[in-house]
Amino acid sequence: MTMAPANCYWLVLPLVVAISLVYSASRHESWPRIWTHAVRLCLWILGILIGTTALLLLINTQV
């Protein structure tokens, strides 16, 4: 199986979604809270990852 290096980054999405769902399910028992917590956590993780990537790209283009 081969995949272009740029496409590899999409594989972070299912990982983050699974982590968010499982973590939220371990915190709560009611489904509305699980979904809400999972969406919030997913956005937080993705935001941090995208922000960090953007920062590293910015630094890399300056050096």
Place this chain on the structure above:
Amino acid sequence: MSQATVLLRRPYRAAFLAWLVPGLGHFYQGRTGKGWLYAICILSLYLTGFLLGEGKIVYWRWVNPLNNPEKFCLYYLGQFFVGLPALPALIQGTIHYLAPDQNPLFWGFMAEPPQNVLNGLQPRLSKLVEIGTIYTTVAGLLNILAIYDAFEGPAYLDAENPGDATAIVSALSAGEAVKARGST
């Protein structure tokens, strides 16, 4: 005040089942929704990672991590917690340790690949080996959360309606309440 109850049927057995197959402990406790969620998330993550690494990234070898840290399979410590899907690696590793000359069982499924195969993985699959290893390891680590949830219940005793109370009840058998926590 109405009360929603989380019945934790036989926590030790449920925790063992949750380790054996992700989600199974929750099915055993009658928490089928969460059982499906854990099973789908954890097993699909593990299977995807396993396939990305062409089945050669989950294996175990018995070595002393202090004497031979480079040979020590650190990732398997996480992968192990997926349970049954990662167990053949432990069996193959143990057989190889006890009888090094014996051929691996099941056509070498999850046995430690030869060094030339391992060396060839990285140039051929590039980042997919790393991603597959991360997927399988994280799947195992996530199952620890699921095991703990089967044993101890959810961290927060929240109810859907603010006026409701939620109680976690551990029961050795149906109807036998041993421990009640958080009921108000």
